[in-house]
Amino acid sequence: MQRIRAMTSSSLTFLERAGQRVLGDPAFLAFWLSQYQHTARIDEQGLCGTLGCGPEGLLRLRLCLAPTGTARNFIEQVEKIAEYTGCQVDALVRIIRLVDSVTALKREADDSRTLLKAARQRYKEPKSGAEE
Amino acid sequence: VPEKTKNTSVRRVDSALLSKLHESLRAGDPTATARLFEVIHRPIRRTLRRLHSQASEDQINDATVDAVLSYIKRPEQYRPDKQSLFSYLVMSARGDLRNLLARERRRRLKEILRDDVELLDDGGNNDLETNFIEPADIERSLVNLERLLNDPKDRAMVRLMAAGERSTIRFAEALGIAHLSVDEQRKLVKREKDRVKKWIERHATDPRDDEQ
Numbered sequence: 270m271q272r273i274r275a276m277t278s279s280s281l282t283f284l285e286r287a288g289q290r291v292l293g294d295p296a297f298l299a300f301w302l303s304q305y306q307h308t309a310r311i312d313e314q315g316l317c318g319t320l321g322c323g324p325e326g327l328l329r330l331r332l333c334l335a336p337t338g339t340a341r342n343f344i345e346q347v348e349k350i351a352e353y354t355g356c357q358v359d360a361l362v363r364i365i366r367l368v369d370s371v372t373a374l375k376r377e378a379d380d381s382r383t384l385l386k387a388a389r390q391r392y393k394e395p396k397s398g399a400e401e
Numbered sequence: 402v403p404e405k406t407k408n409t410s411v412r413r414v415d416s417a418l419l420s421k422l423h424e425s426l427r428a429g430d431p432t433a434t435a436r437l438f439e440v441i442h443r444p445i446r447r448t449l450r451r452l453h454s455q456a457s458e459d460q461i462n463d464a465t466v467d468a469v470l471s472y473i474k475r476p477e478q479y480r481p482d483k484q485s486l487f488s489y490l491v492m493s494a495r496g497d498l499r500n501l502l503a504r505e506r507r508r509r510l511k512e513i514l515r516d517d518v519e520l521l522d523d524g525g526n527n528d529l530e531t532n533f534i535e536p537a538d539i540e541r542s543l544v545n546l547e548r549l550l551n552d553p554k555d556r557a558m559v560r561l562m563a564a565g566e567r568s569t570i571r572f573a574e575a576l577g578i579a580h581l582s583v584d585e586q587r588k589l590v591k592r593e594k595d596r597v598k599k600w601i602e603r604h605a606t607d608p609r610d611d612e613q
Binding site for chain 2: 276279280282283284286287290291297298329330331332333334335336346349350353354
């Protein structure tokens, strides 16, 4: 649909800014890539290396919507993104799967902590009640 | 919008491409968002720059991002039968930019009024400052300022102060005293600024202004 062309410096600055704005929004790939960078402890250059794309491709990638892992057309969506941004399909799939797993594990750990806290609370309550 | 400006901006936007992007976004194409940002940001920013020359590049960029993100979140709110996507986004970005500019004006006015509080320091009584931080009062006061100031020199002073102007010579020019010595200019500018600040304090913080 749209030919990939070299960006001007003002375009780079703008797209960089737009990418920063959606860092906290899981609907955008910016969020997933940022989570991956945090987990893998790599900088932008490292991320480009992992994805097999250049800095301009990374700017575009951040502003793409994240394909949902459960969707039937997940791979189709990733392929579209890869074609547009110049990144490698396998690498992007791995990153999304990894962040998805880490997020699920974190959520589970948070739930466990909440349950544990609630259990402790319940264990303490009758004791303190008995003392009164 | 001047017809010439409107036409120039529209001519540079590929409306067929924007329509396709709208359809792609609605169809769930994950690249439509990035493509849209890439295609539309320059024409929107160029238009905003023409229409709001007082806005900074950062404000223009922020307003553009806000408008595109709002559209991406709710593309169904855009009605292709009513207007072009470019016009829709420009309208939305202008609204965002006006809000940003109004917020900046309020911030500057607060700064002016805070300076005034320092000048009128009464040893810890900060009732004035409490009044100053109500944005609604300040917004009302800004509207009142234009209406209530009769002297064009005072209006010029307030405009310079609200714009964050610090240079004595700019104030001296507005007051028509640029021919005086620098020392005299400083003295007179300070005196006039203090007078106007006190006037603003009185009129910008008193909600009864609206009732008068």
